[in-house]
Amino acid sequence: HVKAKNKNDYRFYTPEFDKETIWLAEIEEKMRQGLPRKEFVLYFQPIIDSSSHTVTYFEALCRWHNDDAIDIMPDIFIPIAEQSGLIGSLTTQLLHQACSFIKELDESNIRISFNISATHLQSQDFMSEIKAVFDKENVVPSCFIFEITETVLMQNWKRNVSLLNDLKLLGVEIAVDDFGTGYSSLGYLKRFPVDILKIDREFIRDLHHDAKNRIFVSAIVSMASALSLRIVAEGVENKEQASILAEMNCFLQQGYYYSKPLPILKVLRHLNSNSLHSNVIQLK
Ligand code: C2E
Numbered sequence: 001h002v003k004a005k006n007k008n009d010y011r012f013y014t015p016e017f018d019k020e021t022i023w024l025a026e027i028e029e030k031m032r033q034g035l036p037r038k039e040f041v042l043y044f045q046p047i048i049d050s051s052s053h054t055v056t057y058f059e060a061l062c063r064w065h066n067d068d069a070i071d072i073m074p075d076i077f078i079p080i081a082e083q084s085g086l087i088g089s090l091t092t093q094l095l096h097q098a099c100s101f102i103k104e105l106d107e108s109n110i111r112i113s114f115n116i117s118a119t120h121l122q123s124q125d126f127m128s129e130i131k132a133v134f135d136k137e138n139v140v141p142s143c144f145i146f147e148i149t150e151t152v153l154m155q156n157w158k159r160n161v162s163l164l165n166d167l168k169l170l171g172v173e174i175a176v177d178d179f180g181t182g183y184s185s186l187g188y189l190k191r192f193p194v195d196i197l198k199i200d201r202e203f204i205r206d207l208h209h210d211a212k213n214r215i216f217v218s219a220i221v222s223m224a225s226a227l228s229l230r231i232v233a234e235g236v237e238n239k240e241q242a243s244i245l246a247e248m249n250c251f252l253q254q255g256y257y258y259s260k261p262l263p264i265l266k267v268l269r270h271l272n273s274n275s276l277h278s279n280v281i282q283l284k
């Protein structure tokens with residue numbers, strides 16, 4: 001919407017541009033108010049081992065519950081939190097929630113995959129903020145996997161390599177989120193201490209119709225296994241996709257076919273009705 005080619009250049013102000021700016025500013029203000037009111041809550045989506053139909057761990061995904069009942073999804077409000085400097089406090093609050101969840105699941109040894117945003121990772125205080133939460137909650141960091149998108153890893157990669165090494169020393173595992181959509185070279189996988197690749201749902205969506213996607217996914221699965229990386233398929237929505245993936249030896253799967261992200265109480269109810277102690281949840 002805005003063009004500024006050089007100093008003397010013009011800008012286009014359209015009514016739409018104004019509307020959008022105002023809308024974004026309003027959301028930012030609502031987020032500022034909503035944070036201390038604890039309006040941001042984590043939902044949990046299981047990641048299934050389709051070979052045994054058990055839950056291996058959960059991804060934590062943020063939802064915004066507010067009085068205005070405005071249904072704004074993280075794709076919108078996370079970037080706003082990043083631009084407005086709220087991401088640090090939002091993430092800390094969510095990490096506390098994730099720790100409480102882990103403590104409630106005490107005996108089941110279930111781990112949480114937690115999304116880390118680009119700008120937060122780059123911020124000076126990142127490590128100290130994260131460590132402070134683990135200390136305060138008295139939760140071992142090895143209960144966590146941090147999900148980071150590949151484009152983010154590539155920016156400032158020297159610093160990121162050392163950051164990730166520090167996280168690994170703490171015991172946190174690292175997953176590359178939305179794998180396949182970002183950086184075009186795979187060389188970085190040698191440099192980064194990565195444990196898991198999450199294949200973006202873009203490649204899963206048409207798996208049963210699109211031979212190219214099948215070739216892509218199958219190549220990624222082979223490479224991952226050669227490099228001893230675990231692989232998770234995102235956005236599995238139907239049986240066809242699930243079985244094609246299983247045939248390719250991609251057993252770790254996440255998506256609406258198994259379960260949507262669930263509020264904490266539903267997860268707990270589900271776990272209690274199954275065998276909590278063995279960490280096995282029968283879903284289908
Ligand atoms: P992501 O980390 O790649 O998360 C996966 C997204 O796919 C989630 O969207 C999830 O609800 C959705 N999804 C899962 N299974 C299916 C499926 O079968 N079909 C379809 N169509 N979608 C599926 P969500 O929750 O709206 O989150 C969007 C993105 O926002 C996330 O992408 C992540 O990048 C970011 N995000 C969400 N929660 C947080 C958070 O707590 N912190 C940070 N930094 N980012 C977050």
Ligand code: MG
Nearest residue numbers: 059115147177
């Ligand atoms: Mg994620």
Ligand code: MG
Nearest residue numbers: 177178198234
């Ligand atoms: Mg993803």
Ligand code: MG
Nearest residue numbers: 177178200201
């Ligand atoms: Mg995504």
